[in-house]
Amino acid sequence: MPxxxxxxxxxxxxxxxxVGVISAIEALRDGHKVxxxxxxxxxxxxxxxxxxxxWLSSHSVIPPAEPGSWKKVPKFLSDPLGPVTVRWQYLPKALPWLIRYLWSGWTPAKLEATAVALRSLLKDAPLLHRMLADEAGVGDLIERQGVMHIYLSRADFDADALAWSIRRRVGVEWLELRSDELRQRLPELHSRYTFAVLVEEAGRCRDPGAYVAALASHACSLGAEYVAERAKGLRVERGRVKAVVTDKxxxxxxxxxxxxxxxxxxxxxxxxxxxxxETExxxxxxxxxxxVEPRISFMASEARLVVNPMKGGLRAAGQVEIAGLEAAPNWRRAEILRSHLAAMLPDLPMPVPADRVKMWMGHRPSMPDGRPCIGTSRATDDVxxxxxxxxxxxxxxxxxxxxxxQLIDGREPEISMRPFDPRRYL
Ligand SMILES: Cc1cc2nc3c(=O)[nH]c(=O)nc-3n(C[C@H](O)[C@H](O)[C@H](O)COP(=O)(O)OP(=O)(O)OC[C@H]3O[C@@H](n4cnc5c(N)ncnc54)[C@H](O)[C@@H]3O)c2cc1C
Structure with a gap:
């Protein structure tokens, strides 16, 4: 009952x-005017x-910085096309964030604390998304058939042991697949991959842009008003929010x-x-x-990218570039993803005609500790x-x-909010 x-x-x-459209839907459900x-x-x-x-990976509980990540910093700075890079010009600005980022994953205990918190946030997420998608009339965009992590060898998987042991402790289960079992599930994959992990609880979205657009339309059908303006600030008076100030x-x-x-x-x-x-x-x-259409989505750990067969085509996504919000994209990074894709799926016809290849760059909104900020502002609980x-x-x-x-209504949140409290950085 609502x-x-x-x-x-x-x-x-x-x-x-x-995040915004689902927050809007949930607030509408509670009877608010959004x-x-x-x-x-x-x-x-x-x-x-x-x-x-x-990826709707409820098992993605390990934050990006792990113990020993600091050893990779010289490579982040010297290899502009590596899977993780920091642009020199942006380094002075990013440095305080980078230090906090490395520190937040300094010890296994720190990693595990974040994993416990993220598990509480992500558990059951594929089901929650499927229910939202069904409500919005796009249930076909959410699949809950699992995702795979592929490895060149069992030894590569063993090198990831800390992350997988923490995942196990927070309740994630998986199936380990040997070469022949991997081949059965992903016959298109290059034979140099000989080991994989199948996480059956995870899901995937077949068109995230269309999904979010459908959720926004659903919010409007529930009564939300959409205003195409840029917020510039908030008007707060005597501890209460009065208005969002936009460019209009x-x-x-x-x-x-x-x-x-x-x-x-x-x-x-x-x-x-x-x-x-910061933006990653x-x-x-x-x-x-x-x-070539793999039946299941997979992540290649050595190349640090995800391959997901989507409605509009085969998508390979990944790379982390610390260069701020304003620098122009470096499309060579997307070309690296294409090269990896070709190397992983040998039957993919190459070169693909240019009009069938689309490239995109976007901004992950990232806190140093890999946990989102969900909580109220210091100025007022209204924000x-x-x-x-x-x-x-x-x-x-x-x-x-x-x-x-739940925060808008002052209700008891369904999980502990402490790990996500913005005050941890204030
Ligand atoms: C390559 C890549 C792969 C990823 N893969 C995954 C994955 O597989 N699974 C996963 O869970 N996550 C993944 N992520 C991360 C995920 O996409 C983001 O964390 C998530 O989309 C953030 O959602 P958001 O609503 O917070 O921000 P956004 O989706 O960026 O939306 C922010 C919105 O705010 C608007 N906005 C900005 N400024 C203003 C303003 N002043 N006034 C009004 N509106 C404003 C923007 O126009 C935008 O529409 C990936 C990210 C990248 C880049």
Whole structure:
């Protein structure tokens, strides 16, 4: 039975990526009047929610920085085309974030604490997404048939033992596949991959942009108003939020949600909260009508990319580039993804005609510790932060939306919010 709030309130949600639209739906469910504010169309190419790899991986509980990551820093700086890179020009600006990032994964205990927290956020996410998609009439976009991690050898998997042992301790189960079993499930894969792990609880989205657009339409059909304007700040008076200030006018509200992805930092700073939000830029390459269609999505650990057969073609997504919000994309990084794809799937016809190849760059909104910020601002409890999901924002958006609605109503959140409290950095 839907919860009925004591008093319906005007809720302004800034940002219509996966996090914003699901927060809007959950607030509408509670009877609030919701305005969704975004200068660009929901599910559009400007959003990380458009171009991600589409993994609904409830087992993605290991943050990006692990013990010993500091040893790789020289490579991050010297290899501009490696899977993780920091642009020299941006280094001075990124340095404080990078130090916190390395520190947050310094010990196995730190890693495990984050894994426990992320597990609480991500558990059951494929089911939650499927229910949302069904409601929005796009159930076919969410599949819950598992995803695979492929390895060149069993020894490569063993080298990842810390991460997998933590996953096991937080309740993740998987099947280990030897070469012949891997071949049966992924006959298209190059034979140099000889070991794999199948995580059956995970799911995948077959078109994240279309999914988010459908969720936004669903929010509007439930009564949300969509306003195509850019939020510039918030008007807070005597500890209460009064309005979201946009480039065109003020939108009056009693509660506001900041869900502007990697661009949330300036909005928080405008009400006095300086949070270490950085963009981990990522890329995808998409091949339309690829003629090779794996039945299951997989991640190649040595190349650090995900391959996902989607509605519009075969997508390979990955790469981490620390270069800020404004630098131009380096399309050579997307070409690397294409080369990996060709090397992994030998039957993929190469070269693919240019008009069938689409490339994209987007901004993961990343906190140093790999945990999102979900909680209220220091200026007022009326402003709820919901950003910083880094590599897990699509999968994590479903429960985040529910938590946002619970915070708006002052209800007891369904999980412990402490690990996600923005105050851990204030
Ligand atoms: C290459 C790549 C692969 C990824 N793969 C996965 C994956 O497989 N699974 C997964 O779970 N996650 C994945 N992610 C991460 C995931 O895409 C993000 O964490 C998630 O999309 C963030 O959602 P969001 O709603 O917070 O932000 P976004 O989707 O970026 O949306 C933010 C919205 O805010 C709007 N906005 C910005 N500024 C303003 C403003 N001032 N006023 C109003 N609106 C504003 C923008 O226009 C945008 O629409 C991947 C990311 C990348 C880059």
């Amino acid at each position: 919860h009925v709030p004591s008093r319906p309130q005007r809720v302004a949600v800034i940002g219509s990526g996966a 305005t969704l504010i975004d200068p660009s169309p929901p599910g559009g190419k400007q959003a990380a929610s458009y171009g991600n790899a589409g 006018h003020d939108i009056a509200c009693e509660k506001a949600v900041i869900a502007a992805g990697a661009r949330s930092k300036a909005l928080c700073a405008a009400i006095g909260d300086d949070l270490p939000l 830029r990522g890329y995808h390459v998409m091949i339309e009508n690829p003629s 709820v932060y919901a950003f910083g999901h880094g590599h897990i924002g699509l999968v994590g958006s479903a429960r985040t939306g529910r938590l946002v609605a």
